[in-house]
Amino acid sequence: MLDHVSVGVADLERAARFYEPTLAGLGLTRLVTRPATIGFGKTYPEFWINLRAGMPPVAPESGVHICLRARSTDAVDAFHAAPLSAGGRSDGAPGLRPHDRVKYYAAFVVDPDGNRIEAVTFPSE
Secondary structure (H helix, E strand, O other), X not given: OOOXXXXXXXXXXXXXXXXXXXHHOOOOEEEEEEOOEEEEEOXXXXXXXXXXXXXXXXXXXXXXXXXXXXXXXXXXXHHHHHHXXXXXXXXXXXXXXXXXXXXXXXXEEEOOOOOEEEEEEOOOO
């Protein structure tokens, strides 16, 4: 249903240093670079970071949350590990998250601007 998603960032190069390794574990690479935006994807840009000069950090209570699908639990683990050395922080270590209707495996990270990003997969076991 969705075609692409974008998030605002205060420093495009700092955000690129965060998102390149973070998204690589999910199979997304940098496909487009423009002066104020960078697009990541597999065959076309699905995830964009857009420069918003002077943007204050996203408030934790804002509700900003983007979830990206991963192919496996290993991909979720890689998604979580990469940004921790690239200026991001954990907001939920990889693990099973039992839910009333479905069991899923997910991890959460927060980018340097406060955007909350999740990776999720649905293991069959």
